[in-house]
Amino acid sequence: MSSETPDIPDEVAERIESVRVEDEMEQSYIDYAMSVIVGRALPDARDGLKPVQRRILYAMHEMGVTSNAGHRKSSNVVGETMGNYHPHGDSAIYDALARMAQGFSLRYPLVDGQGNFGSIDGDPPAAMRYTEARMAPLAEEMLDDIEQDTVDFESNYDDRLTEPAVLPAALPNLLLNGASGIAVGMSTNIPPHNLGEVVDACIHVIENPDCAIADLIETKESPGPIEGPDFPTGARIVGKEGVYDAYTTGKGRVRVRADYEVEHDEGGKDRIIITAFPYQENKARRIERIADDVNDGKIEGITDIRDQSDRDGVRVVIELKRGANTEVVENQLVERHLETTFGVNCVALVDDQPQRLDLKRLLETYVDHRREVVRRRSEFLLEEAEDRAHILEGRLQALQNVDEVVDLIRGSEDRSAAIEALQTDEDALGFTLSEAQAEHIVRMQLGSLTSMEAEDVQTEYAEVQDEIERLETILGSQAELDRVVTEELEEMKARYDDERRTTFMEDVGSVTREDLIPEEDVVVVVTEEDYVKRMPLEEFDPQHRGGKGIIGVRPKDGDRVATVFEANTHDYLLCFTSTGQVYRLKTYEIPEMGRTARGTSAQQVLDLDGEEEINAVVDVADLDEENYLAMATRNGYVKRTAVGEFENVHSGGIRAIKLEGGDSLADVEVTDGEMDLVIASRQGMTIRFDESEARSMGRTARGVNGIKLQGDDEVAGLVATGDEDERALLTVTRMGFGKRTPLSEYRRQSRYGKGLIDIKTSERNGHVVSVNAVTADDGLVIMSESGQIMRTHVDEVSTQGRNTMGVVVMRLDDGDWVASVDTIPAIDNAPDAGADATGEE
Structure with missing residues (x-):
């Protein structure tokens, strides 16, 4: 092997840069980490979506698979998403699609699924060729006004198409459905919430920008709008200390306990009826572990466990021995199986940077996003309204001077000459039109020259002027813009609000078996x-x-x-x-x-x-x-x-x-x-x-x-x-x-x-x-x-x-x-x- 230095052309040598290996590895790892953080694992604090979720919804929007359209094969949606926006493999896309259709995973599902999309027992979804999907009504609200320049678009992975960097999000999805993900060196775990409570909290932040975080939380001392997380599977939250920590610091531990009741039999045999398990708990596996503890003698007094759950809800019946100490059995079940801890870690992307956010910051980020959406939409609509008013003004002038306009057009050699004459021949008309007005007048039909049509144009012109005035008021006044944001949030609440599923119970301390x-x-x-x-x-x-x-x-x-x-x-x-x-x-x-x-x-x-x-x-x-x-x-x-x-x-x-x-x-x-x-x-x-x-x-x-x-x-x-x-x-x-x-x-x-x-x-x-x-x-x-x-x-x-x-x-x-x-x-x-x-x- 020759030890001579290779002969490198000067133009190539000028492009070679000496770099320390450790520096290159460090920078490469940072680039990789940020790619995972921003491009896959963490949601955007504005629309609460990860890129794969956002791309699935946008692909369905482009396909026309809306809530009032027919269901489409999930494989079709996955293929469109993968081919146009998300080149990371169909299994990852379908997993995200299936989760957005699971009523036990999302408090407000974004996909209306048809077929087997998994179960609370840990059963996986059927293959994508067997299931069908379409957008849920609430998902359409996430994309509403997206064609009105409300959000920025960016090139897709191969520069053929563009995709939204964020959705307009008429609802604060990050708090509504929560999020979970593991990135490089960080993770997020945000619980879901009740829509009505979150909307009220957003409005409270708009009306009281200097409010404290405590003002947003419902406590004995303060009737704040948000009571706490609201899990799709119901269950009960034990105490509010962990909830308060999560809202004030962005991190906390929330104790979630299964919902159950004790039925007393006249024959002396009690039974414990479980009607809801903690969020993200595998019901079948938990029942199996309870049975294992009974067989191993770790829990005494249970004779039978039956899972009577159906599509209407969870019902697990635990039969106790005659004369068994029901309180002891109940406590053992809670201590070992029926209570879990939800570790809240509110990490989301703000300006493409991961940040841990407290409750107020989460709400403020969303409210600022909606303000920007309404502002950009108003600017877009104002431009359209001004363009339409300009056209209507030309039509009104043409209608007021209809004979001169008709004569000028009839005397022109062709359409182009007519358009030019309408813009330049002020002597013949007594006025001139812009190019857009002239083109519109030339394309008009004779039937539109009737007196009734003239009245319609006059009416439309007045309406457009009112719209322009309204939009200019919105753009010229922060208070008016906030009023629009508030009204739209209240409309969303009226349309989609429902009752809480998760209740609260007082934390009386850790009750041990010994206490009973x-x-x-x-x-x-x-x-x-x-x-x-x-x-x-x-x-x-x-x-x-x-x-x-x-x-x-x-x-x-x-x-x-x-x-x-x-x-x-x-x-x-x-x-x-x-x-x-x-x-x-x-x-x-x-x-x-x-x-x-x-x-x-x-x-x-x-x-x-x-x-x-x-x-x-x-x-x-x-x-x-x-x-x-x-x-x-x-x-x-x-x-x-x-x-x-x-x-x-x-x-x-x-x-x-x-x-x-x-x-x-x-x-x-x-x-x-x-x-x-x-x-x-x-x-x-x-x-x-x-x-x-x-x-x-x-x-x-x-x-x-x-x-x-x-x-x-x-x-x-x-x-x-x-x-x-x-x-x-x-x-x-x-x-x-x-x-x-x-x-x-x-x-x-x-x-x-x-x-x-x-x-x-x-x-x-x-x-x-x-x-x-x-x-x-x-x-x-x-x-x-x-x-x-x-x-x-x-x-x-x-x-x-x-x-x-x-x-x-x-x-x-x-x-x-x-x-x-x-x-x-x-x-x-x-x-x-x-x-x-x-x-x-």
Whole structure:
């Protein structure tokens, strides 16, 4: 390859310009971006149309496909538009044509379509060869007076024809039908509005040019003309804060909620009837997603969903279960499916430049455009009227001197000579005519020389003079021009105004599912095979010590109860599992079921694996930043972690403690940094030491040795206590025995010792299942592995010394054992006198 510089002729070299690559790329990209912005994606603020929409309507106008003409094949309209004005492909043109015919997309459709132009269910329009279209009456108003030099025309893409740069737009289409589009680096999303309200707002701006934006918006303080967006699909707007932001800044978020009502059945089965979905919502897809949530258990209480919609409107029937909490279901539907946000972004082209416009600026831009249209139309009509008056003046002179005119014409050699004589032979006529007047006189028929024709000319001349005077008044007075603009807008309102479709509802705040769930104390049961449920605590009457309890769950064969705990439905809970994971959930997220129900899979509530069991539950409401969570493992390890480490617990859980060698988490307690920890083992040993001996560690740490276990002994539980603590240590064993011993009897020792005897364990009472710090006013919920639940008072359990076996707290059937124990702080209801030790009424 030769390295020599090519020989370039001088005339060519003079035209070569050196440019930096980055500069050329920057300018080229800017040119491309502006081409997309101006030529495709953004509407003009004057007529509210994008180029493709404007070209479709103008092509239909040129074809004569008006509202009173027959429909034409859409492919014909698309072909004309593409061939003459919009060379960007037929699919883009047909998509724009179809959208202008969709009553669910445009508040005031500009195309009258015949055939399948799509549906609110997301069905696409039929192919253009199957559908037909013509202009809608309102579209004709957009093009009215276009032949009267009201707007500028520009060359089409191949310079064969001209097309309008903007339409005269007798109506403010940008606000009426809104617009949406994505350009390069910017987008627009303008909601549709009610015609009557927008026209009133335009008139208000004309009459009050110095008005504030707030004067144009209907609020409690100001009865402005525009209430807010008016979507073609109806629905309801929640609150007006987003609307006000959108109108004052050009940007805002409007909450739109489906229109629905609740029907009550005498048999106790309610139904929710949806009659309108939010704007631009796919009805079929939304119904499908509701059904998916019902099947997945995310929405409870729905038995059936039927779409009974037809051409007359939307009707979706949601059947509820008998006895279902209708308000909860309604709120879940609103929260997940029936409310969307319309992001308003009022960006449009002003003088071919994209600008974000507030409401007043939008209206002013349109009003200024209409003023210009009326002014140019008046100038055009004035010129025509003056030309006609000039002709009529010549005719009147000819009629007044008809004999002289006839003689002059008869004496001329030809038509050209007659025209010239009428302009120059003042001696013969006594007057002269202009060329236009002379040509008109020569073309006149003899019949027009009658006296009646003369009267008609005189009358027409007077009318033309009045028209000239009217037009000159319009052009000479801003007030008169504004009056004409106002009158024409009022005429449009009288012709096309209709009622609002979108209503408003007060924003009472974000109503959550929690707001509709009553606060109540419940019992939560978890089985070894990860079935979970909750039941109202009041279903279990307190019994005296030694009772058998009542059925609280019926596990399936081979399954056993693993954990039971008491909580409030509104509590946030940190659930610690045997594998060292921690999960966070609201109690009400656990399904409520009857006492004999097995429960639902915990996979629907927590992302547990098959080996995990919930071993400890901490109420988040009881925590503050200075607290610690102390954890004890089955193998005797203990560690403390600051509460702040558990602020962001996601749905899949996070690691709470590192476990090794088959170890598992036994218990968790909340401490304040200055407490003692009491670790109890299954064989009845306890050790008490200052929590500072177990330094604070991160979530992934294993911890330090807490108690020296003997043989196959394991940790049963953990308790946090203070020097002045007057509570007792409640110990419950596997065979249903229990006792209370004052915590003061457990002296402080160094960490990692054998500890002291807490309770004598044997085959008669079994190993320790649970230890809790209690007061005499507390209550207990004890659950057996087979599903029996017993509720009693702590003071039913006698106080004994450390080295004792305890008394029977819960009587168990053969082969059944205590699975879990939880305390109810300061229970205030006494044992039911109607419940004996067997638990039978």
